[in-house]
Every structure is written in structure tokens, then in C-alpha cells.
Amino acid sequence: MKQHFFSVATALLGGIALLASCNSKSDVENHQMSIQSRDRKLASTLYADQATDTVWVASTESWTSRVDMIKATTEQGANQATTPATTSTHEDRSAGVALPTAPAAFTIAPKEITVKPGYYIVTPVVITAQVPATQLLQQANLRILPLGGPLNGLSRRINQVGWLNISSPVAAYSEQSKSIQPNFSEVLQQKGGTTRMVFELYDNQVSTHSLTSDADWLTIPANAKQPAKGRNIVELTYGENTGEKPRTATLQLSSGGASTVITYVQPGRPKK
Missing domain, CATH: 2.60.40.10 (Immunoglobulins)
Known part of the structure; x- marks a missing residue:
């Protein structure tokens, strides 16, 4: 991420320097x-x-x-x-x-x-x-x-805005809701699998960064529990829901004293 940001910033600022250095008086008014x-x-x-x-x-x-x-x-x-x-x-x-x-x-x-x-x-x-x-x-x-x-x-x-920059799950805004806070949620597969959570953090103090879950069936990798500054892609793993009732995992992403909740719902197996 740092290398990518440095490359973008270098190219952009290099362009600025080039524009400024190449500017010369012109006979044509522009x-x-x-x-x-x-x-x-x-x-x-x-x-x-x-x-x-x-x-x-x-x-x-x-x-x-x-x-x-x-x-x-x-x-x-x-x-x-x-x-x-x-x-x-x-x-x-x-x-x-x-x-x-x-x-x-x-x-x-x-x-x-x-x-x-x-x-x-x-x-x-x-x-x-x-x-x-x-x-x-x-x-x-x-x-x-x-x-x-x-x-x-x-x-x-x-x-x-009062929430963190999460691009996956995609934010949903309800026309009926009176809240400006978007809903970050995703419905998972009943059979189990993986899903990706994508977000970007800006606070410089990594000690304020955390990603936690209230459910043991949705696994957060150890190296993602204190995510780095910048863009993060976290692969979450979950097993099959063998029960008939759906189950919910609530994740909390924190950075710089701010927190945002993300909800994952896994449906139960079909009734026989």
C-alpha cells in the first residue's frame, strides 16, 4: 500500500513540478x-x-x-x-x-x-x-x-461522515430510515466458504486500529485483528450452518476512536 501510494503521489507531484517548470510566457491568451x-x-x-x-x-x-x-x-x-x-x-x-x-x-x-x-x-x-x-x-x-x-x-x-471507509460489504441506505448512517451487511452461503471485507483506514496510530467479532464461527485472520493504515483486504472464513435457524455475526471495525459495525448473516439449512 505504501509503495502504491508513493508511486501515485510521485507521479502526481512529478506532473505538478513538470507543469510548473515548463510554464513559460505565451503569446496566445489562454x-x-x-x-x-x-x-x-x-x-x-x-x-x-x-x-x-x-x-x-x-x-x-x-x-x-x-x-x-x-x-x-x-x-x-x-x-x-x-x-x-x-x-x-x-x-x-x-x-x-x-x-x-x-x-x-x-x-x-x-x-x-x-x-x-x-x-x-x-x-x-x-x-x-x-x-x-x-x-x-x-x-x-x-x-x-x-x-x-x-x-x-x-x-x-x-x-x-461519521463512519469508516468500508467498500465491501457495500453500504446500503434505506429510503425509509431517518438515519444517515449506512448499513454494512452481507448474506453468506449456508454451506460455508470465504468472503472479503475491504476497507481503508486513515489514522496514523495503529494502536487504535482493531477488527473484532462476536461470533466464533466467522474467523478473522490473526494478522487482520489490528489492521494497518491504508487499504486492507481481509479474507473471512466461515463453516457450514448445520442448524435450521440463521445466525448472525457482528464485526466492529475501529480506528482513531471511531467505530463502524458490519453484520454478516448466514442462513440455516433447508427444513426437510
């Missing part, structure tokens, strides 16, 4: 501005054990940045009212005078960049969460506003 991310997603999501995220602003224009908070959402009515946005949009420069709607839960750096005329510069922008993640969905808009020139500003949604 105006560009974009927000880029390492994972190529159109919104930034900070998970419960994640303190920072980085995006890159590529621009031919000098610019300023700010964060406009969106009111934190309680669990009630969260699914319909505050589904995390997945778009990065251009905004009219007149929107630049809007005031934040709530105290900032995020800070950003840098706040201002100067680009010489005829140059194109890529700048990393670090987003830092100022408060621990809770069951409130914290949302904000990152605004990048050009200082002059013909371009409109850019907007990118920032989300802070």
Missing part, C-alpha cells in the same frame, strides 16, 4: 482553472478517522479560496435533505460575496495564490477537519475564486 483529486472523485469525503484531504487547483489565474459551511444535518430527514453532492461545479463570481451559513468545521490552506500572466500552476490545497466526526453530516463548499480574468469560480463539495 485561461484555465480546474480542481483535481487523487481519486478522481468529484467530491471530497473525510471519513470518521480522517483529519485531512488534499485536492489540486490547476489555474492560469491568480485565485483565493474559502470554505462555506452548509448547516450540519441531524439524522432526522437526512437521506432526502442532505445526500452528499458528487459534483464539482463552476459558480458565478457574484456568488463570491456569499457568507458562510455556519461556523467552519474545515480549514483550507493556502488561502491565496498568485499566478504570473502567461503561466499555468498546479497547487495542492489541504482540507483539514476542525472537529471530530459525529453522526451529524458536516457539509461545506470549497470555493476557488479567480482574481480577475474571464473565468467564473469553482465549487467542490466537502463531506465529513
